[in-house]
Structure formats: structure tokens, C-alpha cells
Amino acid sequence: MMAQRASTASKKSPQVSTAVIRDLHERMVRIRLFETEAGKLMEAGKLPGFLHLYVGQEAVAAGVMTALRDDDQITSTHRGHGHAVAKGVGFRAMYAELYGRVTGACLGRGGSMHINDLTRGMLGANGIVGAGVPIAVGAAFAARYKGEDSVAVTFFGDGSTNIGAFHEGANMAAILGLPVVFVCENNGYAEFTPQSGHMLLTDVADRAAAYGMPSVIVDGMDAVAVHRAATDAVARARSGAGPMMIEAKTYRYFDHQGVKGLRHPYRSDEEVAEWKARDPIDLIETRALADGTATRAELDDVWQRTRDEIAEAIAYAEASPLPDPADLLLNVYSG
């Protein structure tokens, strides 16, 4: 069983609506601005800890999340802000968490890598590569156990498909026939190691065959393509046909950690420029303007509204109280 190409997969998919295009655009803008502002705050020394930014990969989060319902569950990665924003987690809670404030999504206990919102089906970013995969399998198990028809989506990178948890989780989901969608965001690098340096395969999607799981490869810079593939996979899982994998070929603009990171070159400027030339937001805006889905003014309005919302959220975060060290042991245990 070889991975399907999206070019063939998408032909069977229905055309996406105007509303979906606008939705995809807005979610991507929200991610882009959230991340670039977060990057600035970090470089300015205002945020403690690590920051793995999602800029460049927006089409994947937006494309998948627009295919999901609120009660569908996702597990994310250390590069999880994009998933959280796209799943509808609020800016205030996210920025406050990055600032380590008690009003944050984790009450200041988790930081960037543990942002979650159970009310939005966001089962958490995760600091351990591949660890979210089995958890999504468990979430899908719970849904089926309870007789619900929600699905679970697990996001992971190309690098994490070399870890045991991924393989075990994929096999477990397959053998139990669980409603899990495996979304590999292949940005070409496991931290600083190119894909060619960590696996002999060209397409991660080929790994799905090892578990009897269908897979599809999509252009991860094309939000519409991702949306179509995700819609198919989610519908399939929801119908009880079992798990499926999507490999989205994408790229991160910033370094593994932070914006410019350690400033140690491991990618060529040409390569970065090449990917940026196919920027996912540019792509969808060009498409929306070309087919009349939106006007420039409408698109600009999205940017402006989002900027305002972010400015307000950052001000909120900065004004928020710090956690009280007296509450250090809060939530270590239940009960």
C-alpha cells in the first residue's frame, strides 16, 4: 500500500466553500501574527523558556482544524502554538502562559510546550517528541468507548516518526480500528538534521503502510489541499473505517527554537527563500482575490483585527498577576 498523492486524492474531494477559504485565511493570519509577536517578545527577553515557532506551517494547522468539530480532540507537539490557535484557544490564555502568568492556559505551570484547552479539544502540546501519538489513540478509544463519534488527530513531525511511540501508536490505532488521523507535518528537519539525514524514505507517508493504514501526501503550504485531505481522513475515521495518515510537506521559516535560534547555519538561504516564495498565506490570499472570495480590504481587515486582538492580549498578559509561590504544589495530585 503506497501513499496516495494529494493531486489524485483531491480530485475526489468536493470544492471548498467561500466560508472555508475565509476561515482558512483567518486562522493562518492568527497563527502568523501570534507567532511573530511571540518571537519578538522572546527576542526582546520578555518571555522565559523555550519557544518553538510555527511560522511557515500555518496551512497544516488551519487545513486540518477547519475539518474538525469542537468535540474532536487533537494532540500536539513542542511546536504547538499553531495547533492551539487554529483549534480556537484564546490569545489571552496563550500569551499569559508564555509570560508565566497565573491567568495562563496552564496557570503558569506549563509554558509554551504544554498549552492546552480541553474545552476546545486541545489535549495539549507536548515536550516529548512522539508522545502525543499514543495519547491521541487513547482519546479516540475513549470516544468510541463512550459511543461518541468524535475523532482524534495527532500532529507530529518527520523526526518523530523515528521514535517508538509513533510506531506503537500507529499500530495500536490500526489494530483497534480507532478513529485517529495521523498528521505528519514534514518540515524537512528533525531539529537541525535534514530528513535525508534521519531516514532513507522520501515520503514519511510510506510508513503508514507498515501498519495497514492508508495515507495521503499533500502540499503543506496549500491550506485548501490540507483541508480537503483532512476532511476525507476525518470522515473516514468518523465512519469507523479506522485510522489514516496525512503527510503535509511544509517548512518552518524560523529556527528550531526562537526566531533566529543559535544563528548556526544548517539550511541555505536559497532553500528558505524558495519555500517562502510559496508562503501559505500569500497563496490563499492570491487565490481568494483571484476568484473573488474576498477583497483586499476584507483581507487587510483580518490582519488588522488580529493585530488589535493580539495587542490587547499581550497587554492583558503583562498586566496579569504572577503565580504565588505559596501555591507551588497546586495540581500535583487530584483530590
Added chain:
Amino acid sequence: MTTTTEAPAATRKLTYVKAFNEGLAQAMREDENVFVAGEDVAGYGGVFRMFDNLLDEFGPRRMIDTPISEAALVGLGVGAAARGLRPVVDLMFMDFIGVCLDQIVNQAAKMKYMFGGALSVPLTITTASGAGLGAAAQHSQSLEAWLAHVPGLKVVMPCDAYTAKGLTVSAIRDDNPVVVMLNKVLLGSTGEVPEEIYGIPLGQAHTARQGSDVTVIALGRMVGEALAAADELAAEGVEIEVIDPRTVQPLDTETMFASVRRTNRVLVVHEAVTFGGLGAEIAAQIQDVVFDYLDAPVLRIGAPFSPVPFSPVLEKAYVPDRARIAQGCRRLLERS
């Protein structure tokens, strides 16, 4: 919720493993959200017959055989627990936690805390621990110290049939990840077990025998060995107090402190290697709080710093027993 510390009246003899099985079955009847997943737990009933007959009663929806994939197995439990179920996942041998430690330590244990309390992880992990069956180095360990070291986890060590049932029930009812360390050697031992469902409070030690001369804090199977040593020492006029912590995380140190204040001498015994074991933690806490009540340094007895050996003669020498406990007590009481 029934919570008792002492056995109610209607009891009969059950084996340790049947007591566990009964507690699990009753907990499954009590709460529809309880299910069991693990390797050969459904069709086969578990390699130690821990899950006998449960498939018949609860069916394949609630009794799930999984691939040999401990990371995915525990991860499935974490995800299902995060979504409101009460999974019981079985690791067969405790030694296997090495391949799924991330899911236990970094996911299950920390999720509630990292997420700002947004959820609970009511996950129960059952596993068989301990040496004594010639199972050698990878199927015999007692690794409670690894787990007790991790904030967010609870660890229980049943020492007999009564606690096997009651601690298992409490573990399932608890809203935190709890590791139930059953002891392989004790599986066939029998004891009085109440028929109805009951829980034993987690984090509450039990004084298995009262005495005035030495406090012996014994973990898991060592409780029985300590009680046997107590009989031996009683014939010499030495009365030892045996404390079974039952739960090593959380650890009921108050009961230990109170005992030490009376006896002034302490011995801690566990199957695990002495170095870095629970004995070290208990000794440290005792000297911290009741230093002024000690008449002798806290004595630890555990396994030597070696993997568990295979050959029965070596294994017998490896695992602490009643003779070593008695010897240790005499050493603590030695006066010229």
C-alpha cells in the same frame, strides 16, 4: 464509597491473585468507565491469571488485548483517562516499564500539573514485581523507588490478599495515576478477604504488629518476612513493631515517626536494592524529624547492588528474608 482499614466481618480465604481479580471485577461493576487493556489480559486471562473470567463477564469492549506495545498501551490509558475513562492497563512485568516510562513519568504523572489542573488522569497501572521465581534480571525487579520519585504518581504495594483487593479498588477509584505493584511470589498466598467491595486508603500505613523494641518498616512481600522475624525475635524477648506503608507514594511517615518515638530503633526492609531505595528516603525523613528519638542509626536491608540473579541459590541469597531482618534487629539492639 466504602473505605475501611480493617477487614469487615464476612470474609473467606482467597488467594492474593483472586482477591485482586475480585476487586477489579467489583470496581468494573461499580463504574462503567473502568476498562482493562494489556497484553493477553482478555482472551488468555493474564499470564498470572490476574484477569481470569473477566472477558466472559465484561466482554471485549471492556477487556482489550493489545499488541506488545507498552508505550502505546500506557499512552492509550493516558489519553482515555484524560477523556474521562478509568483505564486499568497491565504491564505484565514491572521490568517492562523501561519501555514506557515516558508515558508514565512525563505524560500520566505530569499532565494534570502541566495543564494547570485542567484535567485528571485516573489511570491504574497494574504490574507484577519482585524476585523469587527464577525469572532472572529482566522479570524480577522491584522498581518502586523509580516511580515514587515522580511527583504526580502514586504507588501501592499490596503485601497480602486483603491489601491486594483493597488497594486495587482504591487505585481504580483514585483520580491520579496509580501503579499497583503486585508481588509475583505472593500471587498464590491466601488470606482473609471480605466479599464486598472495599477500598484501603492510599497514603495510610498499617501497623501489622505492635512492639516496643524496634520498628521494622517493610515493603510489599517483606511485610510477611518481617512478621515471621517478629515471631522469631519474640521468643528471644524482643518485640518488634512491623509497619506496612501499603502506599509508598504518598508515604505515611507520621505513623513511622510515632512508632520510632516509642521504639527508638528502626529497620527498613525492601526487596529492591538498598542503594537509592525507599529505605534511603525513609531513613532520611526519620533522621530529619525524629533524630532525637534514635538510639541507633536507621538500618536498611535490601538487595545487594546487582541485577536479580537467576540460579535459585543465588536468588535466595539475594532477596532479603526473615533471618536477615531478625539479624538486623538484633544488631540494632546490640548492647554490651
Added chain:
Amino acid sequence: MAVEVLLPKIGLTMQEGTIDEWLVPTGAAVAEGDALLRLATDKVDVDVEAEAGGLFHPVVQAGATVPAGTLIGWLLAEGEQPPEATGVPTPAGSGAVRGTSALAAAGGGSAGTADMSAAVGGAGAPADHGGTGAAPAPVGTGGRLLSSPYARRVAAAVGVELTAVRGSGPGGRIVSEDVEEFFEALPEAPVMPVPQEATPSSPLVRKLAKERGIDLSEVNGTGPGGRVRRSDLDAATAAPVRRNAAPRPGDVLPLTGMRGTIARRMHASLQEMAQLTHGYEVRMDAVVSLRRRLKEEWADAELPVPGLGDFVLKAAALALREHPLLNATVLDDGIHLLDGIHLGFAVAVPGGLMVPVIEDAAALPLHEIARRSKELAQTAREGRISLAQLEGATFTVTSLGGYGVDFFTPVINPGNVGILGVGRLRDGVEWVEDRPLRTRVLTLSLTFDHRAVDGAPAAEYLRTVGELLGKPLRLLV
């Protein structure tokens, strides 16, 4: 396994002891707890029990006087030879019997057991670190007194100086039982304010009780929290007192035991000190009439009516407050004036005399002195007195009045600088103008050590005693 038998240090002041008699023949098998020797100290003679079993092999002969802690014998296994007693320093104040090899060897012979001892001591211990009893000797502890935390706590609670206590734990460490036993040996122990819940007895006491067939619940425990102590057990069993049969002509009375002790001490006293005696008559009319009144008034009060001797004891003690020079001890570096006033008083017992001690006598009300003197005298005569009850006197009172003696020259107890003799209560005459008046008098005989006290201050002390006896209401409280 050869077990050392060391001369025990019994009580606070014992420096050396004399082995009066070995109670078992050389080579005989003894069991733990068997009486091994009769030990004469500067206070009493006691039987010393073996604290381990074995074949007895003495190192010193009976009659030898050796410092406490000296190796005096061995308890050997069958076929075992006594070890060369070299290279093992014997710490002063260490136990009477101490194992010389790790008991681990007794635990079994398998290789596994030997390995286990390392595990007992903790992983990484290179060799025989564990086992039992291989604790380091206090050599190299930099002179630090080894004591357990709980022993220190108990000692602090009861005001016992740890330096005075013999350590019986590993390496000579003082453990709480040592402090308790030491404390028990002190007179009139106050209730020990140490938190104790239910510690009825020590293993040793239970063992002894079992051997003697005593039900511990029947024994009145006087230890902290009602803990049954060894002395309680002894009291309950009324250990037989050896009484000398009436000597007959032709007998040779050996200078051993109490006789030997008295002989040595009295001789030493007169050799060491510059003793002389003042005689001093005191009026006892007020005491006699007060005593008569007390007899009537206290008849229903369950208070012991003090005897004449008790009045003198109290007066002697109070007078010492004003004349501290008499409450002293002479050591090499000078005359040490003592803090407490603890009165010894001589009691004639079968075969000799004993001097029980009333601690802090100046601070006690007269009825309490009466009670204690009565109890102690009785205890001494019944042979139940403990060494502790004989220790620590800073001054002594002795009476021969009951024998019709008016004046005598008492011999000072070593360690004191004075002893007050009390003579017969008799009629005296007081001249009121030209008419004789019958009075009641007795003669006090004060022997003092001229190295510390001169004649005039000794006489002033006697005058103070006389004044106190002349106005005895002060003595009541």
C-alpha cells in the same frame, strides 16, 4: 567466637574494682546471665553476670584490683583458645562484654549470607561492612563522646551528664537505656519527662523475667511511663541476701566483700586525711518537746514523725549551707566546694555498715527526711539497697547514741571532709542563777579533715548545728 569479659564500671564514681571471687571455675560452661564473679567496689560488692555464654577463662586472679574496663576474662567457644590480647585498645567506659568479631559469621556459612552483609550496610560497601557488631571502636573519634540522639534527649530531660554514663552500644555508644539505667541508679528519680507511650520493659528485663518466671504485669514499674526496670524485677524477686553466719572463735573472717570494703576504705581514710575530732554538747529540750507535739498532732496525718536523728540530719544539712567548707572534697588540685548537700547516714547492717544517701537534704522538709531515712535504713538492712542509693554523699552523719555512746571519733568517708557523730540523748544540768535545771542534751562528735578545715571553722559549724537544734521549728520545713 571469643567474647571479652571486661571489669564493669558500676556507677558514677567507680574507678577500679576488686575481684573478690570468681564464682565459676576455669573452663566451666556459663550461660548468659550466670553470675560470673563477685566484684567489690568502693561502695558495695555485687555479683557480675556473664552477658554471653561460653567456656569461662579468667585472665586475672581473684583478689586482683584492676581499673574498670580491664580485660579480666574470656568466654570461649568449645575448643577455642583465648585470643592474644594485643592490638585491640580497650576503651575506658566501654562495655563489660563485647564481641570481638562480627556476628555475621554466626548468621550462616553460605556465600550468599556473606554477601548480604554488604547489602545490609548499603550497596557499594566494599567488604564486611554489615553483619552485626562490627561497629568501629571509638578510636579515632577525636575524643567525641559517642551517644545516640535519643540518649542525649533523655539525658537532657533528666539532667544527666553523659560523661558520667557508661555506653553499652556498638563502639561504646551511649544509648537511651544506658541513661535510663544510670538515672535509675540515682536516688529519688523525679518522673522522667520524656514522651513515652507504652514501653513496658526492655528486652533484657523481659528475658530476665522469663527466666525467673515472673509475670511482668505483676511488677511495679518505676521507670519512665511505668517501664519495668531491672531493679524493679530485683525488688520483686527479693534476691536473697547473703548473711554472714555468727562468727565463732577459731573462725578466720576473710577481708572480702563488705568486710574488705570497710577495711580498705577506713584504712585509706585515716591514711590519706588529717583527721581530728571536736566534741560539742547541744541542748535538745526544744527538739524533744517539739517531737512530742508532733507525735500527737501528726498521729492522723500519715506523716512520719521524725526521730531525733532526723532533726540532727536536717540541722547538719542546713548548717552546711552556712559553712560550705565542710561540704567539700579534696582532690589533687585543691579543695572543691560542692554544689549539692547530700547527706550520708550510717546504718548498721548484718556484717558491717552501709551509708545510704539523702540527696539535697537541706532542701527537704523534715518529714521527708524522716521518710527517706526510715526507708533507706530498712532497705539497707534487708540487703536490697542499690549501689546508686549509696553514692554521692557530700557529708555524713553517724549515730551511736542508741548504743549508749556519748562521744566518739567517727572516721570520715573518703571523698568527704567531715562526719558528724551523734551521741546518746541524756540528762544535763543547766544552772539558772543558783538553781540546777534538768535539761536534755547530747554530744556531737565532729571529725574533720584538717587539710581542708581548721579547728575554729569546724567549731563554728557545730555551734550553728546547736543553734538550729535549739530552735527546731526552722527544721520542720
